[in-house]
Amino acid sequence: MEPFWSAAVARSGRAAGVDCVRMARIWSDEIMRRRKKKLSLNTIIREAILVNRYRFHRHDGLFDYEWDEINYNRKAVVNRLLSLTPDGEYLEIGCAGNDLFDAVMARRKIGVDPVRGGTHRMTSDAFFASYKGPAFDVVFIDGLHIYEQVRRDLDGALRWLRPGGWVAIHDMLPRDWFEEHVPQIRTRGWTGDGWKVAFELLASPDIDFRLLTIDHGVLVARARTANPSIPDLSATLANARFGYLHEHFALLPTVGYDAAAAWIAECGGGSSRNTSGSGI
Numbered sequence: 001m002e003p004f005w006s007a008a009v010a011r012s013g014r015a016a017g018v019d020c021v022r023m024a025r026i027w028s029d030e031i032m033r034r035r036k037k038k039l040s041l042n043t044i045i046r047e048a049i050l051v052n053r054y055r056f057h058r059h060d061g062l063f064d065y066e067w068d069e070i071n072y073n074r075k076a077v078v079n080r081l082l083s084l085t086p087d088g089e090y091l092e093i094g095c096a097g098n099d100l101f102d103a104v105m106a107r108r109k110i111g112v113d114p115v116r117g118g119t120h121r122m123t124s125d126a127f128f129a130s131y132k133g134p135a136f137d138v139v140f141i142d143g144l145h146i147y148e149q150v151r152r153d154l155d156g157a158l159r160w161l162r163p164g165g166w167v168a169i170h171d172m173l174p175r176d177w178f179e180e181h182v183p184q185i186r187t188r189g190w191t192g193d194g195w196k197v198a199f200e201l202l203a204s205p206d207i208d209f210r211l212l213t214i215d216h217g218v219l220v221a222r223a224r225t226a227n228p229s230i231p232d233l234s235a236t237l238a239n240a241r242f243g244y245l246h247e248h249f250a251l252l253p254t255v256g257y258d259a260a261a262a263w264i265a266e267c268g269g270g271s272s273r274n275t276s277g278s279g280i
């Protein structure tokens with residue numbers, strides 16, 4: 001007997017005027033997987049329609065990280081970075097339910113989010129346009145997960161980082177095309193295409209970084225020089241999709257948590273407070 005969701009997907013597909021037979025076929029295995037995750041039928045159908053719309057972007061590559069089975073997450077990373085600077089000052093871009101923000105141990109915390117959480121109800125662009133200081137010891141970027149925005153957030157963060165300070169970026173490791181796709185398809189666990197910034201950092205003599213294979217990918221970076229700049233590879237990267245990441249993945253400095261902790265320790269202490277610091 002045909003599974004009930006095939007009929008539901010086909011009905012909603014007809015209503016949206018898409019190729020429902022093809023859509024039902026592409027989605028039958030995906031839907032099985034997602035029903036186990038207790039997503040609502042509305043969500044499944046909405047995603048099915050979008051998968052059909054963007055089916056020509058589909059890529060079969062897969063990184064089989066099981067994030068739930070790795071016992072470190074972004075909170076461990078941020079608190080480790082802050083532990084290098086007693087009484088540190090912290091900025092988080094994108095706070096949502098304050099899951100991370102409330103767990104961070106810092107003397108002063110600023111959280112920027114236009115919708116909820118944090119301390120400043122505005123976009124990161126508006127924040128960086130109006131912020132007057134002081135500089136931060138650690139900045140965590142987790143706002144709008146699209147390449148151009150992550151790039152602007154990193155640029156703003158580097159301008160407001162104390163010498164020796166750290167920037168971390170969340171959701172840098174999509175496991176498949178569906179988690180990565182821009183415009184967003186996946187409702188939960190969407191990483192977007194911020195990963196493109198990692199390839200720009202590879203080309204930068206000014207910035208040292210590691211990509212931690214924990215919690216959907218956490219990139220940790222620090223500047224090697226004053227006034228670091230991010231190389232602009234947008235001509236190559238703007239239209240790149242998940243396949244580019246999959247094919248060039250081996251170039252990235254990926255590490256587990258322990259190796260990252262050793263690297264952080266090697267880099268030396270935290271940031272320096274001897275400047276009030278507008279930028280490095």
Ligand SMILES: C[S@@+](CC[C@H](N)C(=O)[O-])C[C@H]1O[C@@H](n2cnc3c(N)ncnc32)[C@H](O)[C@@H]1O
Pocket residue numbers: 074092093094095096097098099100101112113114115116117122123124125142143144149
């Ligand atoms: C993935 S959630 C953040 C989760 C949080 N950092 C944590 O670890 O618990 C992403 C948040 O970014 C916010 N956001 C979206 N666009 C933004 C922007 N332009 N500037 C700042 N935040 C943004 C969203 O409102 C959402 O709350």
